[in-house]
Amino acid sequence: MSARPIPGIDGKAATDLPVLKPFDPQGRAAHDPYMLTRMVARLNAWHVLTLFAVIALWPAVAHAQSNYTYGEAFAALWKWIPFVVQQGFLFNILISFFAMAIGTAAGAILGLMQISPSAFVRYPAAFITQLFRNSPWLVLLFIVLLAFPFEIEIFGFIIPIPAWMKAVFGLSLPIMANIAEVVRGAVQSVPSGQWEASQSLGFSRRQTLWEIILPQCFKRMIPPWMNWYAILTMATPLCSLLGVEEIVTLSRQAIEAEDNHPELLVPFFGFALLIFFAYCYPIARWTIALERRFAVKL
Amino acid sequence: MGMKRVKRALKNTVAATVAFAFAASSTAALAAECSNDTWNKVMERGKIVVGVKADYKPWGFRSENGDLVGMEIDMAKKVAEIMGVELELVAVQSSNRMQFLEQGKTDMFIATMSDRPDRREIVGIIQPNYYTSGTNVLAPKALGISSWEDLRGKPVCGKQGAFYNKIVTERYGAEVVAFTGNAEAKQALRDRKCIAWVYDDSSIGSDLASGNWDDFEMPLNSEDDNPWGLAVPLAEKNCIFGNFMSGVVFNMLQSGELIELEKKWGIQPTAFLADKKDKYGDWLANQ
Numbered sequence: 001m002s003a004r005p006i007p008g009i010d011g012k013a014a015t016d017l018p019v020l021k022p023f024d025p026q027g028r029a030a031h032d033p034y035m036l037t038r039m040v041a042r043l044n045a046w047h048v049l050t051l052f053a054v055i056a057l058w059p060a061v062a063h064a065q066s067n068y069t070y071g072e073a074f075a076a077l078w079k080w081i082p083f084v085v086q087q088g089f090l091f092n093i094l095i096s097f098f099a100m101a102i103g104t105a106a107g108a109i110l111g112l113m114q115i116s117p118s119a120f121v122r123y124p125a126a127f128i129t130q131l132f133r134n135s136p137w138l139v140l141l142f143i144v145l146l147a148f149p150f151e152i153e154i155f156g157f158i159i160p161i162p163a164w165m166k167a168v169f170g171l172s173l174p175i176m177a178n179i180a181e182v183v184r185g186a187v188q189s190v191p192s193g194q195w196e197a198s199q200s201l202g203f204s205r206r207q208t209l210w211e212i213i214l215p216q217c218f219k220r221m222i223p224p225w226m227n228w229y230a231i232l233t234m235a236t237p238l239c240s241l242l243g244v245e246e247i248v249t250l251s252r253q254a255i256e257a258e259d260n261h262p263e264l265l266v267p268f269f270g271f272a273l274l275i276f277f278a279y280c281y282p283i284a285r286w287t288i289a290l291e292r293r294f295a296v297k298l
Numbered sequence: 299m300g301m302k303r304v305k306r307a308l309k310n311t312v313a314a315t316v317a318f319a320f321a322a323s324s325t326a327a328l329a330a331e332c333s334n335d336t337w338n339k340v341m342e343r344g345k346i347v348v349g350v351k352a353d354y355k356p357w358g359f360r361s362e363n364g365d366l367v368g369m370e371i372d373m374a375k376k377v378a379e380i381m382g383v384e385l386e387l388v389a390v391q392s393s394n395r396m397q398f399l400e401q402g403k404t405d406m407f408i409a410t411m412s413d414r415p416d417r418r419e420i421v422g423i424i425q426p427n428y429y430t431s432g433t434n435v436l437a438p439k440a441l442g443i444s445s446w447e448d449l450r451g452k453p454v455c456g457k458q459g460a461f462y463n464k465i466v467t468e469r470y471g472a473e474v475v476a477f478t479g480n481a482e483a484k485q486a487l488r489d490r491k492c493i494a495w496v497y498d499d500s501s502i503g504s505d506l507a508s509g510n511w512d513d514f515e516m517p518l519n520s521e522d523d524n525p526w527g528l529a530v531p532l533a534e535k536n537c538i539f540g541n542f543m544s545g546v547v548f549n550m551l552q553s554g555e556l557i558e559l560e561k562k563w564g565i566q567p568t569a570f571l572a573d574k575k576d577k578y579g580d581w582l583a584n585q
Contacts, residue, residue, distance in 0.1 A: 068510050083364045150403040241478075243391050253360045253389070255481045256353040261510065262485035 006041070006289050034291060036234075037227045040277075040284035051277070055270035068261045077267040080254040084268075088247035089275055091164050092236040095246065098168040100229050103175025110176060111183025117205070125180070132177035137170075138238055144170035145242045164246070167239040175232055182224045186217035223291035230283045234276060247272050332537035336405050336530065345384040348374040349398050349407030352389035353479065356563040357410050369563045370408040373428070373528075376555075377406075377546055392459025396420050399531060406530045406543070413527035414461055422535025423527035424543045426551060426578075430570040432520030433462040436487065436502045437494035439515045446470045446518055455483040455492040462522060466496055487514075503566060525570070552578040 113125035132140070144166055151160045190213050198208040240248035251268040258264055340346045350370050351358030358368040366387045378385035388404050395409045399421050412431075413423050435454070437443045449472035456463045458476040466472045475492055477483040480501075487495045495502075499520040505511050528547070530539045550556050551574040560567060 079362055083360070083362060087364050146397070150401055243389075243394050245389065250360075252479045252481075253352045255479065256355055257359045257361070259355065259508070260480040260484060260505075262481055262488055265481055265485055 006285070006292060034223070034227050034288065037230055037284045037287050040230070040280060041288040043281065048277070048281075051274070055266065055274070068263050070263055070267070073258075073261065073263040073267050076254075076258045076264060077271055080251075080258075080268075081271070084247060084250050084254060084271070085275070087245065088250035089272075091244075091246045092233065092276075093279070095164055095167050095171065095236050095239065095244075096229065096233040098165075099171040099175055099232055102168065102172040103228075103232075104179050104225070106172065106176040107179025108183050110180035111187070112209075114180060114184045115187055129177045129180045129184075132173045133181065135174065137174050137235055138241065140173050141167060141170035141238060141242060144173070145244075163242070163244045164239070167236075167242070167244045171232060171235065171239075175228060178228055179225065182221055182228070183217070185224075186221045187213055189220065190216055220294050223287050223294060226283055226287040226290070230280050230287065233280055233283075237272070247275070332534070334534060334538050336402070336534055337537065337539040337542075340381065340383060340405050343383075345386055346378050346381060347386045347388055347403070347405045348377070349388050349390035349395050349404035349409055350374055351391075351409050353391065354410050356565060358389075358408075369559045369565065370410065372559050372562075373408050373550070373556075376550070377543070380546060381542075392457070396529075399529060402531075406528065406539070408528040411526060411529065412461055412524040414524070417461075417529075420532065421529040422532045422540050423529050424535070424540060424547060425527070426544070426547055426574065427525030427527050428547050428551065428556060429526040430523055430568065431498040431500050431526070432523040433465070433496060434499040434502055434516050434518055434520045435494035435496050436484075436505065436511065436514050436516055438487075439513055441493055443494060443517045446521065449494065452494075453492040455486045455495045457483055457497065460497070461524075462496060465522060472496075500566060500568070548578065551575060552580065 110125050110129055113121050114129060116122045116125070145163065148161065148166050148169065150163075151158055153159070187209075194212060194216075195208060198212045203212065236246060237248040239246050240252070243249065248269075251272055255261075255264045255268055350366055350368070352360055352366055354368075356368050357370045358366060361367045366389060371387060374387065375385055388398065390398055390404065390407055390409050392409075392411075395404075395407050395411060396417065398404045399407055408428075411417065411423075413427055417423060435443070435449070443449070446466070447470060449466060449470045451471055452473065454466060454472040454474050456466075456474045456476045457480055458478055460476075463474045463476055467474050474496070475486065477486065480497070483495055483497075486492055499516065502516050506514070506516060528543065530543055534540055551571070554571075554575050557567070557571050557575060560571060
């Protein structure tokens with residue numbers, strides 16, 4: 001797909017020097033936060049072509065069980081694509097954008113709170129982070145969708161909160177917690193000698209953080225941040241379980257309008273799979289490429 | 299000294315809480331009378347928000363440009379027209395239609411809901427009922443299912459949120475596997491993950507008529523013929539909103555408008571609507 005191979009993924013590893021892996025007393029493989037992204041990024045043109053072939057050739061292999069043909073099913077899909085994309089998939093993207101924006105802003109604050117010298121700030125921040133990091137996303141979505149009002153009144157103005165906006169809040173909570181960990185991890189990955197050096201040069205703690213440490217962190221936070229964005233985007237169809245109108249909900253409604261022929265399932269959900277793949281694959285490739293480039297040299 | 303202060307503060311807090319609780323309960327008592335909140339809100343905003351189905355052809359489904367259409371949408375249009383307000387449609391599912399109404403997200407709903415005693419405790423289901431359907435199963439002819447008892451202990455596919463899932467489980471001991479969509483449930487039936495698909499008899503009837511289910515049959519006598527009801531908030535059932543809706547439904551039944559809609563959307567004519575038209579018939583018109 002992409003012209004330039006990523007070393008170690010689909011190209012030759014960049015170095016043949018032995019690399020010191022993190023020590024693990026039980027001999028397990030080190031935890032890889034990029035597992036999902038790496039999996040997606042590792043797919044090559046052959047995988048994608050096979051996927052297309054399976055979906056396109058499905059009618060030929062599937063056992064015909066009724067008068068309704070796969071040709072008709074694909075014709076139905078073609079008819080519904082504008083609706084499913086414009087009113088469905090665009091909302092998946094919109095939800096992922098806003099959830100990422102809110103999650104990043106809140107996560108950055110929460111991450112910096114976790115490295116505060118004051119225990120009163122540090123402990124609650126750590127608690128919130130762990131709480132939302134370890135809760136199932138669907139449970140958080142349920143709570144937010146059912147507990148949040150559908151409209152709020154401010155100074156006599158009625159501001160409606162559509163269901164997809166509530167989904168944004170629901171999904172931004174786990175993103176916030178995970179981004180907080182990314183920020184905390186990035187700050188702590190800067191060698192402590194830099195803190196000591198800036199202290200000896202007369203920098204205050206705030207100056208050290210903003211002018212010395214964070215500028216270095218920014219670069220190394222980009223790959224994990226994009227990793228979380230891809231994971232979030234792939235998680236947005238969860239909202240369909242709660243009736244938020246996005247691609248899966250609308251595909252289901254389109255199937256209903258086409259009289260619920262089971263033959264419609266593969267074309268419609270196959271299409272959803274392809275469109276998610278087309279969106280997430282470049283992100284995954286880019287993430288892994290950046291991760292390689294910014295990796296701490298050992 | 300300090301202890302005494304804490305005690306006094308506690309006493310005050312308790313007193314305040316009790317007073318608050320009393321105040322709250324007296325407003326609750328007032329609410330039992332008619333506050334007509336929803337009705338007034340609709341009139342004030344000039345817009346009624348109606349929950350309808352988007353996954354139940356032909357009662358409520360999507361047209362290709364994404365608009366909600368169907369028999370129940372036509373009913374909602376009629377309601378808005380009579381009230382002289384704008385109509386906003388919200389797509390609801392069987393599993394959330396009552397919650398949306400309780401939350402106030404919708405002002406009322408017309409969403410293929412069977413009128414059940416437990417549901418009457420949650421939402422204000424309007425009399426008279428406007429439609430009816432029974433429960434039946436779609437099953438492969440090869441299995442030769444002949445009675446509901448044949449389902450005992452067997453997996454049966456269903457749709458989430460349907461009340462008869464519980465009934466076939468409790469009465470006939472079937473193991474219901476409920477799906478979010480009908481297409482998924484039908485695919486599961488074809489894949490032999492279940493021996494039958496339990497659903498509304500009118501919908502199964504139209505599937506069989508389509509000629510796509512030649513190896514299948516609807517072998518049982520329909521059970522639990524259950525009228526459908528539209529609903530307003532429970533607190534307003536006996537107030538302006540509820541009484542108004544009763545009138546609208548009555549007139550649609552009496553005038554035969556619902557029979558017209560049934561025809562328009564290609565639904566098999568039901569005895570229910572014909573009976574109601576007869577029963578409620580205007581005695582002067584027939585002289």
